Amino acid sequence: MDKIKVGIYGYGNLGKGVELAISNNPDMELVGIFTRRNPSSISPLFKTSKVFSTDDVLKMKDKINVMILCGGSATDLPMQAPELANNFNIIDSYDTHAKIPEYFSKIDEISKNANTLSLISCGWDPGLFSLNRCLFESILPNGENYVFYGKGLSQGHSDAIRRISGVKNAVQYTVPYDESVESVRTGKNPHFPSVREVMWRECFVVLEDGANPKKIEKEIKEMPNYFEPYNTVVHFISEKELKEKHSGMPHGGFVLRSGKTSDSVNQIAEFSLKLDSNPEFTASVLVAYSRALYRLKKQGLTGAITVLDVPFSFLSTKSRNELLKEIL
Amino acid sequence: MDKIKVGIYGYGNLGKGVELAISNNPDMELVGIFTRRNPSSISPLFKTSKVFSTDDVLKMKDKINVMILCGGSATDLPMQAPELANNFNIIDSYDTHAKIPEYFSKIDEISKNANTLSLISCGWDPGLFSLNRCLFESILPNGENYVFYGKGLSQGHSDAIRRISGVKNAVQYTVPYDESVESVRTGKNPHFPSVREVMWRECFVVLEDGANPKKIEKEIKEMPNYFEPYNTVVHFISEKELKEKHSGMPHGGFVLRSGKTSDSVNQIAEFSLKLDSNPEFTASVLVAYSRALYRLKKQGLTGAITVLDVPFSFLSTKSRNELLKEIL
Numbered sequence: 028m029d030k031i032k033v034g035i036y037g038y039g040n041l042g043k044g045v046e047l048a049i050s051n052n053p054d055m056e057l058v059g060i061f062t063r064r065n066p067s068s069i070s071p072l073f074k075t076s077k078v079f080s081t082d083d084v085l086k087m088k089d090k091i092n093v094m095i096l097c098g099g100s101a102t103d104l105p106m107q108a109p110e111l112a113n114n115f116n117i118i119d120s121y122d123t124h125a126k127i128p129e130y131f132s133k134i135d136e137i138s139k140n141a142n143t144l145s146l147i148s149c150g151w152d153p154g155l156f157s158l159n160r161c162l163f164e165s166i167l168p169n170g171e172n173y174v175f176y177g178k179g180l181s182q183g184h185s186d187a188i189r190r191i192s193g194v195k196n197a198v199q200y201t202v203p204y205d206e207s208v209e210s211v212r213t214g215k216n217p218h219f220p221s222v223r224e225v226m227w228r229e230c231f232v233v234l235e236d237g238a239n240p241k242k243i244e245k246e247i248k249e250m251p252n253y254f255e256p257y258n259t260v261v262h263f264i265s266e267k268e269l270k271e272k273h274s275g276m277p278h279g280g281f282v283l284r285s286g287k288t289s290d291s292v293n294q295i296a297e298f299s300l301k302l303d304s305n306p307e308f309t310a311s312v313l314v315a316y317s318r319a320l321y322r323l324k325k326q327g328l329t330g331a332i333t334v335l336d337v338p339f340s341f342l343s344t345k346s347r348n349e350l351l352k353e354i355l
Numbered sequence: 356m357d358k359i360k361v362g363i364y365g366y367g368n369l370g371k372g373v374e375l376a377i378s379n380n381p382d383m384e385l386v387g388i389f390t391r392r393n394p395s396s397i398s399p400l401f402k403t404s405k406v407f408s409t410d411d412v413l414k415m416k417d418k419i420n421v422m423i424l425c426g427g428s429a430t431d432l433p434m435q436a437p438e439l440a441n442n443f444n445i446i447d448s449y450d451t452h453a454k455i456p457e458y459f460s461k462i463d464e465i466s467k468n469a470n471t472l473s474l475i476s477c478g479w480d481p482g483l484f485s486l487n488r489c490l491f492e493s494i495l496p497n498g499e500n501y502v503f504y505g506k507g508l509s510q511g512h513s514d515a516i517r518r519i520s521g522v523k524n525a526v527q528y529t530v531p532y533d534e535s536v537e538s539v540r541t542g543k544n545p546h547f548p549s550v551r552e553v554m555w556r557e558c559f560v561v562l563e564d565g566a567n568p569k570k571i572e573k574e575i576k577e578m579p580n581y582f583e584p585y586n587t588v589v590h591f592i593s594e595k596e597l598k599e600k601h602s603g604m605p606h607g608g609f610v611l612r613s614g615k616t617s618d619s620v621n622q623i624a625e626f627s628l629k630l631d632s633n634p635e636f637t638a639s640v641l642v643a644y645s646r647a648l649y650r651l652k653k654q655g656l657t658g659a660i661t662v663l664d665v666p667f668s669f670l671s672t673k674s675r676n677e678l679l680k681e682i683l
């Protein structure tokens with residue numbers, strides 16, 4: 028069998044996750060990791076993984092079936108995706124929800140002109156959660172959607188704390204309130220007046236020598252948008268404890284719909300994730316959808332698509348007969 | 356907008372659920388209910404619903420876009436589906452898992468020859484659970500799938516008790532063990548040596564006058580396949596209590612995959628349902644997928660397909676732009 032030839036563009040946590048995920052899928056082959064840094068400065072997880080400079084990416088145009096973009100949504104992807112979509116079939120996890128329509132139509136136009144296929148915003152949210160929002164709403168039109176995040180590490184909020192003067196290091200977890208989760212799961216269809224009732228934020232902070240904990244705690248709790256709208260708890264811990272207990276990147280959450288099919292008949296559908304590693308899971312989603320992207324391109328599809336356009340049979344290594352027998 | 360014209364073939368609990376579900380979807384129109392009984396003996400839920408004899412179904416061939424089959428899997432569907440697929444685009448919830456491949460290929464051949472499109476085995480299992488089995492396994496190839504059913508009413512097991520001499524009426528619930536569910540949800544990846552560790556069966560039985568409860572309890576508990584492999588609890592209650600407390604048809608369950616993306620990194624994905632009414636929910640799935648069937652047929656697709664072949668965007672009444680903006 029011809030393997031699907033994959034490239035990794037960008038080598039942070041997500042890129043490493045993709046390298047791992049490819050190793051878990053025998054029908055995939057990693058052609059190379061592309062980095063903006065000096066390739067010789069990079070130690071890939073597997074010795075067999077080749078590292079190239081992003082400057083050389085166009086030389087590999089004919090050797091790669093799918094390029095998996097592993098840069099950040101804020102600045103990397105809007106810059107990299109248009110250029111790469113002009114030369115490769117690309118897949119990314121672009122997650123700036125408000126800008127997705129604009130991003131989609133840009134990549135769609137480029138890909139159509141270049142005769143490539145691009146799958147954008149593929150991860151767990153946007154991605155698997157979007158799939159379930161669409162499915163649930165279609166099946167239960169009279170209902171209410173709920174989305175909860177956590178317990179999980181928020182990279183953005185951790186960064187915001189680290190930028191405070193006097194803070195040496197920090198980790199922030201988003202934690203849903205058990206009672207709110209429970210009231211949703213038991214079909215009470217609650218209305219939450221604000222996010223404060225849905226989740227709270229727990230911070231583990233390492234101080235610089237001589238920093239004032241009272242002042243820093245106040246600064247965190249009053250930070251607009253990031254912490255002010257929430258109940259926030261701040262713990263000061265040692266660098267050692269932070270490294271030991273808070274160096275993973277767990278996350279998760281759920282999409283739930285509670286809807287009525289007739290007057291007194293309530294139906295609840297829920298999709299939930301409990302992840303030890305957010306980047307490794309997102310990477311696994313990207314790799315499964317790379318298989319679908321490769322197959323859909325083979326069928327002649329071009330332009331931009333999302334997870335909502337991909338039948339699940341395209342994700343599986345199983346044949347139609349195996350799917351009918353073992354999965355259905 | 357032209358509405359999607361739907362027929363209901365068979366008018367039991369599922370057929371009634373479809374009648375309700377169509378009323379919840381403004382882009383759908385019920386053309387008629389087809390029954391083997393005397394149409395004038397049927398009182399539909401809505402006065403506006405027309406009832407016809409199944410004998411007259413072929414006369415409606417050009418008036419119906421999608422025929423939703425609501426008969427039973429054991430005997431009705433294998434007889435009705437081939438005939439109807441020869442004349443209509445059909446959708447059913449055929450759920451005899453072991454026979455799906457054979458059933459699929461029969462309907463596929465008929466539909467291709469007749470230039471119709473048929474979506475088989477569409478409900479929650481097979482159906483939504485199958486989708487998630489496929490998705491989870493594709494994303495987390497190194498892992499273990501778990502499926503739990505209940506708490507919910509099992510029609511087959513209730514019927515089996517009712518067939519015992521001395522039993523006037525009975526209802527049986529399948530109940531998963533909390534500890535087993537918990538060990539799966541917390542990622543312990545347990546191995547269950549038998550179904551006895553996964554779920555138990557709770558029976559509510561109304562006796563005929565003079566029947567011997569001890570004897571009947573023994574007969575239930577020792578019934579091969581149905582009850583012998585499980586721990587079973589039998590309660591004897593009055594007909595009045597049965598009617599009052601056990602006349603709903605709740606069900607539910609979940610598909611969960613626990614998989615590793617690297618050595619010590621475990622990831623858990625779960626899809627769960629908590630249904631007040633099993634038939635009304637299955638009907639809602641059928642109606643959402645009828646929309647997809649109609650659209651896929653318009654694109655020229657013929658033959659048999661399953662839920663695994665349908666992109667979720669086809670289920671939604673939202674436009675591509677709305678999906679990008681509101682759902683993704």
